[in-house]
Amino acid sequence: MSEMRERTGEVLSNCKRVVIKVGSAVLTTENGLDLRVVNRLADQISALHDQGLDVVLVTSGAVAAGRRATIHCKECDPDDNLAARQAVSAIGQSRLMHEYDEAFHRYGKTTAQVLLTRGDFGDRSRFLNARNTLRTLLDWRAIPVINENDTVAVAELKFGDNDVLAAMVISLTEADLFVNLTSADGVYTANPDEDRTARPIRAIEDIMTLDIETMCRGKTGAGSGGMYSKLVSARRAAQLGVPTLIVSGHTPYALERAFANEDMGTWVLPSEQPIAKRKFWLAYHKKPEGEVWIDQGAAEAVAERGKSLLAAGVVRVEGDFPEGALVRILNFQGQTVGVGLSNYASSDLQRVMGLKTEHMGKVLGPGIHPEAIHRDNMLVDPAL
Missing domain, CATH: 2.30.130.10 (PUA domain)
Known part of the structure; x- marks a missing residue:
């Protein structure tokens, strides 16, 4: 076994709490929410949960689910203005959470919806209250399902995308592993859609020295952040001393195979000198x-x-x-x-x-x- 496989194997064996983020590009199709993906995700997460792992799920998909629900409404124009987009999110969020509830219930799991804005992190008392609530949910062996509260968030309080939210949730829940399920099979040396010479990177040992700006210029169609935001979030996780695995959510049994330490996706290793949690909070709690x-x-x-x-x-x-x-x-x-x-x-x-x-x-x-x-x-x- 290679040295890197040994290191990732040690990370996985010592993991007690994981934040798993799944993006719109994985969860949705042109017809809206893909229920097959939701059910496969619940299957794999439940298996990890049965092994004693604390799991926190950060999910996108509310807007896509809302667009599908309003497709036959002539008066509904989700792109009309901010209020319309937030209304679409409100319609979709209930449908998204319903599908998660149904999927996890089949495995005897209790889910808990948690909607957050940047303001919940910027205000210290609200931050601590959210932390205590999540700790209690995890103590009760519930699976928190977290999304941005698009319905009430104004521009100044938005995270921008759920990759940023997930990095904040790592700090909030004191997780020790971050798995980012994306539409790509990992990180490449350049955008593979634009550069045929791009090659996969299996491990990033020091992300602080990586030129993310040069590597990442494209964004996925369904999502909002692309690989750029995933690497920024991985960098933030590394600063906390938390490793990240960026892996394709379209790969069959991706989570099970990842936790079996198969060679897949890209590992971003943690910083050898993590920053204090207080500095992390003050640096990223608001723009x-x-x-x-x-x-x-x-x-x-x-x-x-x-x-x-x-x-x-x-x-x-x-x-x-x-x-x-x-x-x-x-x-x-x-x-x-x-x-x-x-x-x-x-x-x-x-x-x-x-x-x-x-x-x-x-x-x-x-x-x-x-x-x-x-x-x-x-x-x-x-x-x-």
């Missing part, structure tokens, strides 16, 4: 509200020497954000260095940028923060 551009010396201090960001190193401030907002930190070339919570509102930071700490009080008065962004409230090299 950055602005940008702080810094000079080369500050970029080196932050990225290479583990320093806080001082106002003296700031050369430009973009956006209108309050004190305590999450902001993106960019170097002089426009590359993301990190994200962090700003100690200053954008208007105040613009007034003191470039100034040494001892001169800042003359501009803003007493009680200033020595750091523009403290190291404890910053994540370097985030997966955005």
Whole structure:
């Protein structure tokens, strides 16, 4: 057995809790929700559950199910506006959950619907309440079925796609494995639809060094994120110390074969130095509200020497954000260095940028923060 097979075998044997994400490209056809896929998925997940594994399912498919349900409605135009799309999701979500309930009930399993928005992660008390609820469901041996609450989510509170949601759920549930079921058989060196020389990658040992932007340019038709968002989510999981398996959901018995450690899909190995859960939460709980551009010396201090960001190193401030907002930190070339919570509102930071700490009080008065962004409230090299 190869060294990689030994490593993945160890991951699988030690796995106690897994987050499984299944996307629209796997779950749906042009006619809507594919019930054969739903039932095969329930069959495999139930088998893993019978082995004592905690399983959390993050699912797409509500919008596709809703479109199918409204296809004969002349007044229903799901693409008309945001309210129409959210209405279609509301119609489809109940049908999606009904099919999961029916499928898992055949194996004596109890499912629990959990609908989340980014706001449930951004507010710390709501985040902890969601965590406690999910812990209780798992203690009761229920199978949480999680989807984004499209019906109420506004643009600022949307995850963008369920790959992003799944990465947040890994942190929320403290899972130790992430399986992403997709329409592709794994990760390739380039987009195989565009490049005939593209070759499959069986393992990514250090995803932090991978140029995801160059590799991934395409998106699947039914889904919203394509391989790009799957690799971003895998990178976030790696930062938590959680491995990811990206594998085709169309492959027969994909989950059973994956947990038997067959050579399939792409493994993304975890970081050797995981970040603190608090830093993960602050970096990804909501979208950055602005940008702080810094000079080369500050970029080196932050990225290479583990320093806080001082106002003296700031050369430009973009956006209108309050004190305590999450902001993106960019170097002089426009590359993301990190994200962090700003100690200053954008208007105040613009007034003191470039100034040494001892001169800042003359501009803003007493009680200033020595750091523009403290190291404890910053994540370097985030997966955005």
